[in-house]
Each structure stands twice: as C-alpha cells, then as structure tokens.
Amino acid sequence: MEKQLELATFAGGCFWCMVKPFDEMPGIHKVISGYMGGTLENPTYEQVKKGDTGHYEVVQITFDPERFPYQELLDLYWPQTDPTDDGGQFFDRGPQYRTAIFYHNDKQKALAEASKKQLQESGKFNKPIVTRILPAGPFYVAEEEHQAFYKKHPDKYAQERVESGRDAFIKSHWIQK
Template structure:
C-alpha cells in the first residue's frame, strides 16, 4: 500500500528559522523554504523583500499524516512564533514576515481555527492571538541558497536566530 502524503504551509517570519523545527520530526518528508500569497509568479528573494509582490516567506511541509498529524504540526508551528505580532516576526518586519497558517482544505482550516481559539483561551499571552488563517495560494520555492540554511550555514543561522530575538522569545514563552 502506497503512503499518502499531505502538505502544510506555515509563515512565521524568516523562513530560515521555520525549517529546522519541522525538518527532523518523524513523519516529515520535506520542508521547503519559499514564497506564497503574492501576485507575481516565481518571485525572487530580491523581489519579495521589496514588499511589492504581496508574498509572505513561508515553508511548505510534506508530511505523512499516519505518523504526524496536521494538528501536531500546528502545535509545533505555534511554538516557533510570536502569535501576537501581526506586523512581522521578531527582527523581521513587514507583510512578507507576517505569521499565517495557510490551509489546504476545510479540515486543515477547522484544525487551525480550533487550535488558535484554544491558544487564545489558554491565557498564555495577554495580547490577542493575531496569526491569520488563510487559504493556500501557489507556493514558489525560494532560491537554492535559502534551502536548508540552518544546515549549510549553521554558524550564521544560529547568530541570526539569537540576534533576531526569536530564540529568547521561544525560551521565555514556550519552554
């Protein structure tokens, strides 16, 4: 019997920092850095960073739902972000860094909305949870040098993650 894989798309600021938390999870087949939600086909990093294409940096995760559920992926997602900051994530500001869960179907939408409501009700954050939940748009892989950045450029990645404030926020709010 052939395995049936599914996809999930999450935006949580710099895509470099969104790959590693998912990449080594059992059931994750691949994590690709890229762009989604914009109005230009096959955008480049330099185009997206101008803020004129409407794209958001995101990761596309291919996963085996018989090993790792979409609900579990959403729970991992929350713990990589500041869900109270709609204007970007950590040092990265602007629409291309906004936090978004892009759903592929009604089931993913329902799971994401229920998870967001549960996080809001938990009282973990004093500010409202503002992460958007939107229908998936075409996803365009980023340039090769952005793929698996945390592996290829470990020292720079670790400095960036710390310097951006992401590591401290996660340690203070999610651990």
C-alpha cells in the same frame, strides 16, 4: 499501497528559522522554503523582501499524516512564533514576515482555527492572536541558497536566531518554567 502524503504551509517570519523545527521529524518527508500569498508569479527573494508583492516567506512541509498528524504540526508551529505581532517576526519587519497558516483542505482549516482559538483562550498572551488562517495558493520555491539554510550555514543560522530575538522570545513565552 502508496502512502498518502499531505502538504502543510506555515509562515512564521524568516523561513530560515522555520525549517529546522520540522525537518527530520518522523513522518516529515521534506521541508521547502518558499513564498505564498502574493499576486506576482515566480517572485524572487529580492522582490519578496521589499514587502510589496503580498507574499509571505513560508515553509511547505510534505508529511505523512499517519506518522505526524496535522495537529502535531500545529502544536510545533505555534511555539516558533510570536502570534501577537502583526508587523513581522522579531527583528524581521514587514508583511512578508507576518505569521499565517495556509490550509490545504477543510480539515486543516478547522484544526488551524480551533488551535488559534485555544491559544487565544489560554491566556498565554495578553494581546490578540493575529496569525492569519488563509487558503493555500500557488507556492513558489525559494532560491537554492535559502533551502536547508541551517544545515548549510550553521553558524550564521545560530547567530540569526539569537540576534533576531527569536530564541529569547521562545524561551520566555513558550518554554515551561
């Protein structure tokens, strides 16, 4: 009997920084950088980064829900982001860098909405959680140079995480003291 794999799609700012947390986890089959949410078919990175196509930079994760349930993906997703920032993420500004959870079925939608509500009610942030929960639409794979960026350019990747403010934010807001 063949395993039933599922898709999860998350926008958390620059997709370069969103691959590694999910990649190589047990039950994760692949993580692909791409674009979702816009109206332009087959957008390029250059088009999306202008911020006027309606697309988000996303990672699409193919996973085995029996080994890595969707709830665990959500639990891993939130701490990669500033869910209160509606203008982008860290030093990446613009609508293409906003946070969103794109659901692929009703169960994912319900779990995403419940996790967002739980985060809002936790008091962890004193501003509203603005991460959108949206139906998944067409997914466009980003150019090869953007795939597994952390593996191809480890120094640039590490520099990007520090200079963007992402690591400092995660440390100050998400890592338990």
